[in-house]
Amino acid sequence: MKTLFVHAHYDDYEFTAAGTFELLRSSLNEQFQSKVIICTDGEAGHHFRTREETGRIRFEEQRRSAQIGGYCFELLRLPDGRVPREACLRVTPEFLAALWKAIRDFEPDYLFCPPLPADPLAGVHVDHLAVAQAVREVAYMINVPHAFTPEYPADETVSKPCKVPVIIAVYDGYMFGGNTHDIAIDVEPAFEKITQMTWCHQSQIMEWLPWVGRHRMETPRNIDDWCATLRRRFDRKNRELGIDSPHAFEVFTVTAWGEIPQYSQIERDFAVGLDRAASHLDQLRDRLARWHGPD
Ligand SMILES: [Zn+2]
Incomplete structure (x- = not known):
């Protein structure tokens, strides 16, 4: 299984998906690439500073985290080599081109990204919103080979x-209250x-946050202090999401932006750690069946 995590900032990965990737890595060993x-x-x-x-x-800091987590990480570079500026990320043709190239180069089975809020009352972080919107907008272009050949020249014949x-x-x-x-x-276990x-x-947890x-x-x-703080963060998230458990949870929503999976595929691929009571599997099964339509 190849998984790609695309997000706005250093540390977003650790706070939203690192545990799940860790479980997948321990269960799949070298079959897992992220x-x-x-x-x-x-x-x-x-x-x-x-x-x-x-x-x-x-x-x-991210490099050290990647060593512990056993994942490779890179900064997204625009076609001209610049890394987009924090706090003013926008969906531009250059940003879409860079994402398109990065996704095509890795060809993941699963791409994880921030969500788009369904409720306009939900708060947002501008960079998170831009990544979510950009992934959604570039998704159809992933298999359109000439979409960004002006930025990344290739033999167009x-x-x-x-994939x-x-x-x-x-x-x-950042969209507290707007998560599903x-x-x-x-x-x-992670x-x-x-x-x-x-x-x-x-520099985040001791200084900035x-x-x-x-x-x-x-x-x-x-x-040890940080461990207790992190536990309180997970507990608070559980309460927000209606998850009644003292365990740490990470939650995910399947979109129709890219490939639409079969329900059985999701159930199988995320069997490690999937908590049926804390999930909304009926809702997912119905939605995926509706998106696939009648055979
Ligand atoms: Zn962030």
């Missing part, structure tokens, strides 16, 4: 088909690993 792509330079989110310093530190992934939206803490889910994965990976993001105040958190004094 990549994390971050779409902004990460230079905006700090209060006493310069933009340049922040970007450099964040990159290093020879084309081979490109279109199933596109799955993750939870988004189809499947809930019990990632408790909780310690998630703690270690998130702990790598020191407590300062910006959006996440209702105290500055942790050490990793």
